[in-house]
Each structure stands twice: as C-alpha cells, then as structure tokens.
Amino acid sequence: MTPNRPLRIAQISPLILPLPAREAGGTERIVVDLSYALHALGHEVTVFASADSDLDLPCVSALESLAFFEARDGQVPPGLPGVLEAALMEQLRERLADFDIVHCHGEFFHAALLGERRKHSLTTIHWRTDELDRQLFFSAFPDLPVAAISASQARTIPPSNCRGIVTHGLDPARFGQPQQNAREQALLFIGRMTDQKRPDRAIEIARRCEHALKLAGSRDPGNPYYFEHHVQPALGGAIEHVGGVDDARKRELLSAASALLFPIDWPEPFGLVMIEAMACGTPVIAWNNGAVAEVVEHGVTGFIVETMDEAVNAVARLPELDRSTIRARFLERFTAERMARDYVAIYRQLLAER
Numbered sequence: 001m002t003p004n005r006p007l008r009i010a011q012i013s014p015l016i017l018p019l020p021a022r023e024a025g026g027t028e029r030i031v032v033d034l035s036y037a038l039h040a041l042g043h044e045v046t047v048f049a050s051a052d053s054d055l056d057l058p059c060v061s062a063l064e065s066l067a068f069f070e071a072r073d074g075q076v077p078p079g080l081p082g083v084l085e086a087a088l089m090e091q092l093r094e095r096l097a098d099f100d101i102v103h104c105h106g107e108f109f110h111a112a113l114l115g116e117r118r119k120h121s122l123t124t125i126h127w128r129t130d131e132l133d134r135q136l137f138f139s140a141f142p143d144l145p146v147a148a149i150s151a152s153q154a155r156t157i158p159p160s161n162c163r164g165i166v167t168h169g170l171d172p173a174r175f176g177q178p179q180q181n182a183r184e185q186a187l188l189f190i191g192r193m194t195d196q197k198r199p200d201r202a203i204e205i206a207r208r209c210e211h212a213l214k215l216a217g218s219r220d221p222g223n224p225y226y227f228e229h230h231v232q233p234a235l236g237g238a239i240e241h242v243g244g245v246d247d248a249r250k251r252e253l254l255s256a257a258s259a260l261l262f263p264i265d266w267p268e269p270f271g272l273v274m275i276e277a278m279a280c281g282t283p284v285i286a287w288n289n290g291a292v293a294e295v296v297e298h299g300v301t302g303f304i305v306e307t308m309d310e311a312v313n314a315v316a317r318l319p320e321l322d323r324s325t326i327r328a329r330f331l332e333r334f335t336a337e338r339m340a341r342d343y344v345a346i347y348r349q350l351l352a353e354r
Contacts, residue, residue: 004348006042006043006044007043007044007100007101007344007347007348007351008043008044008046008098008099008100008101009038009043009044009045009046009099009100009101009102009103009347010045010046010047010048010092010095010098010099010101010102010103011031011034011035011038011045011046011047011048011103011105012048012088012092012102012103012104012105012106012110013027013028013031013047013048013049013050013053013105013106014027014028014105014106015049015050015063015065015066015081015084015085015088015106016028016065016066016067016081017050017065017066017067018049018050018052018053018054018064018065018067018068019031019032019047019049019050019053019054019055019059020032020053020054020055022246023218023244023245023246024192024217024218024244026126026272026273027105027126029170029272030105030124030126030168030272030339031047031049031105032055033169033170033171033336033339034169034336034339034340034343035047035055035057036056036057036171036336037169037171037336037337037339037340038340038343038344039057040337040340041337041340041341041344043344045057045058046058046059046060046095046098046099047059047060048060048061048088048091048092049061050063050064050065050068050084050088051063051064051065052064052065052068053065060088060091060092060095061088061091062084062087062088062090062091063083063084063087063088065084066080066081066084082109085106085109086109089109089110089113092110092113093113096114096117100120100347100351101120101121101122101347101350101351102114102117102120102121102122103121103122103123103124103343103347104121104122104123104124105123105124105126107123107125107127107134107137108137110123111123111137111140111141111144114144118141118143118144118145119143119145119350119353120350120351121144121145121350122145122146122147122163122343122346122347122350123144123145123146123147124146124147124149124166125146125149125153125157125269126149126269126270127269128153128156128266128267128269128290129148129153129156129157129269130156130267134156135156138157138158138160138161139158141161142158142160142161143160144161145161145163145346145350146161146162146163147162147163147164147165147166147343147346148162148164148165148166149165149166149167149168149269149270149291150165150167150269150270150290150291150294150295151165151291151294152267152268152269152290152291152294153269153270153290153291163346163349163350164342164345164346164349166339166342166343166346167270167294167295167333167334167339167342168270168272168275168334168339169275169334169335169336169337169338169339169340170272170275170276170279170334170335170336171335171336172279172330172331172335172336174247174251174279175251175276175279175280176251176255176280177281177327185211185212185258186211186212186213186214186238186256186257186258187202187205187206187209187211187212187213187214187257187258187259187260187261187315188213188214188216188253188254188257188259188260188261188282189202189213189214189215189216189217189260189261189262189263190216190217190245190250190253190254190260190273190276191216191217191262191273192217192218192219192220193215193217193218193219193220193226193227193231193241194220194222194223194226195223195226195230195265196264196265196266197217197263197264197265198263198264198265198287199215199217199230199231199263200230200231200234201261201263201265201287201308201311202215202261202263203215203231203234203239204308205261205263205285205308205311205312205315206238206239206261207239208308208312209312209315209316211238211258211315212238212239212240213238213239213240213261214240214242214253214257215231215239215240215241215242216241216242216243216244216245216249216250216253217243217244217245218243218244250276251280254276254277254280254282255280255281255282257282258283258315258318259282259283259284259285259302259314259315259318260273260274260277260282260283260284260285260302261285261286261311262274262284262285262286262287262292263285263286263287263311264286264287264289264290264292265287265289266289266290267289267290268289268290268291268292269290269291270290270291270295271286271290271291271292271295274286274292274295274296274302275295275330275334277302278301278326278327278329278330278334279327279330279334280327281323281324281326281327282323282326283301283302283303283318283321283323283326284296284301284302284303285302285303285305285311285314285315286302286303286304286305287304287305287306287311288304288305288306292304295334297329299320299321300321300325300326300329301321301325301326301329301330302314302321302326303317
C-alpha cells in the first residue's frame with residue numbers, strides 16, 4: 001500500500017439509535033463526528049448504520065434502529081437486537097473487499113464475521129471492559145485489535161488486543177463561543193437517571209450550596225426505581241428535571257450553567273458530556289473515578305473531587321476558572337479532527353503489519 005494514500009474505511013455503528021442521535025447516544029455522536037472528520041481528511045468513508053439514519057456520507061443499511069421499532073410497536077421483542085445486527089453484518093460481509101479498514105463501534109458479532117479480516121479491523125468499545133462478558137469476548141478473540149478510549153479502560157483490555165488509546169473528540173462547529181460568565185447561577189447535571197451517574201449527589205451538592213439545579217436526562221428504563229425513589233421526591237423549587245435533551249438544548253443548558261456536575265459512582269470509560277461542557281466553556285466538577293482525571297484538568301477546566309465536602313468547596317471556587325481557557329483546552333485536546341488523525345495512525349499501523 002502506498003504510504004499516506006487515502007484509506008477506504010467502513011465505520012460500523014450500533015443499531016440502538018439512528019445517526020445522528022437526536023437526544024441520548026454518545027457512541028452515535030462519536031461515530032458521526034469521526035466519520036465526517038475522516039472524510040474531511042480525504043479518506044473514503046462508508047457508514048454502516050440503521051435505515052432511519054440521515055447522513056451526508058455513503059451509508060449502508062439493512063433495517064431500522066431499535067428505537068424505531070420501539071416507537072412504532074411500543075415494545076422490543078427480546079431477539080430483535082440480534083436480528084438487526086445480523087442483518088447489518090450480512091451487508092458488511094458482502095462488501096468486505098471494498099475496504100482497507102473496518103472500524104466497529106458495536107460489540108461481539110462482528111469479530112466472528114471478520115475472520116481473517118480481523119487483523120485489518122479495529123474495535124472501539126464504548127463501555128467498561130472489566131466485566132465478565134467483555135473479558136470472555138477478549139479471550140475468545142485474542143487477535144481482535146481494540147482501541148481503548150482512555151488509559152483507565154486500557155488497563156482492563158488484554159495487551160494482545162489493545163492497539164492504542166484514542167480519546168474521544170467532537171466537532172467544535174456544533175458548539176458556539178463560550179459565555180465569559182454563566183448566564184445563570186444554576187448547576188447542571190446531564191445523564192441517565194441511574195445509580196451509576198448519581199443525580200442524587202448533584203441534588204445534595206446544589207442544596208448545600210443553595211444553588212438551583214437542572215437535571216437533564218431520561219429515566220433509566222432498566223432501573224425506574226432509582227428515579228422514583230432518589231430523584232423525583234427531591235424535585236420542586238430550585239431542583240428541576242427537564243427530561244431528555246437534544247444537542248441544541250444541551251448546548252443552551254451548558255452555556256448558561258455555572259458548572260456541570262459529574263458525580264459518577266462507576267469506572268466511567270470516558271465521559272463524553274465532560275468534553276461537551278468544555279466545548280461550551282463550562283467548568284466540570286467530577287468525582288475521581290474511571291477516566292475523569294484524564295479528561296478534567298484540576299484547577300483549569302474544572303475540579304476533581306472525592307467527597308461531598310470537596311464538591312461543595314469546588315462550587316465556591318468556580319470564579320477562579322476562565323471559560324475561554326476551558327474552551328481553548330477543548331480545542332487543543334478533544335476535537336474530532338485530532339481523534340480522526342489518531343485513529344488513522346492506528347489504521348496505518350495495522351495495514352503495515354500485513
């Protein structure tokens with residue numbers, strides 16, 4: 001292969017949501033921004049995604065997304081996710097010869113389909129990789145190249161699989177210039193209403209600081225008990241649940257907020273909303289868990305805390321942070337173009353090993 005020639009790249013999206021995602025869907029946002037950034041760098045990109053996707057790039061589809069069938073029928077048969085993925089994998093199988101690299105953002109099925117082509121593929125897992133299912137997956141496919149999304153995640157990916165670390169990046173054009181000062185003295189939480197994300201901690205911080213708080217995000221359908229017992233009773237007054245939000249509403253909330261609270265209680269593999277906040281110039285106050293310390297620069301783009309007292313003290317220190325500096329650090333570290341260039345370096349390394 002001629003060095004540095006444009007690559008023919010297939011990007012394989014999960015099928016839970018269409019592209020681009022309307023509300024939730026961090027993985028889908030990464031697939032979209034990465035695909036457009038690769039195209040802007042001169043590569044030939046084809047996206048494999050659900051039939052209800054809407055992209056200005058070549059797109060191969062089989063069936064609609066899981067969200068489409070859920071909205072249409074009001075329920076999802078247990079076997080439907082497997083059917084959707086199998087149908088898309090058949091489309092990929094028929095076109096494997098058309099690509100230099102196949103980059104998969106879903107999990108499991110593609111590894112068996114690729115066979116000998118695994119060596120010219122890359123898999124990005126957008127979830128924690130320390131649990132039993134992923135560990136069994138790695139043991140079954142020790143030759144599957146995997147890119148970690150953080151050093152924290154990489155520590156739980158076997159060396160035989162892990163081919164590098166590529167942190168997430170976003171298209172800066174989606175975010176306006178930051179406000180020098182927050183328009184509201186309101187704190188903001190964005191995420192699923194679940195015990196992993198801990199909106200109850202955000203509520204306690206806001207109450208102790210006597211700040212208003214907006215909670216943006218949907219109820220977790222897998223754990224409705226959490227919202228009903230830990231969030232809903234606290235709503236009212238200065239504590240408001242605004243529900244799920246699209247990109248435009250998310251930008252509006254982030255730009256107006258004095259800080260994003262990220263009080264997680266699990267080993268977050270990256271935390272995309274943190275760099276969305278930084279893109280808007282909004283400081284992040286985050287619990288020191290998972291990849292947080294790799295994303296937030298303490299005292300520059302936010303504060304990393306380990307206790308409720310530290311979080312409350314961090315709110316008081318928010319005037320020390322400069323919102324234009326936070327935006328500048330996003331542009332230096334977390335753009336989609338930087339992410340795309342990092343992935344291309346791994347693609348070329350894999351191709352050179354043939």
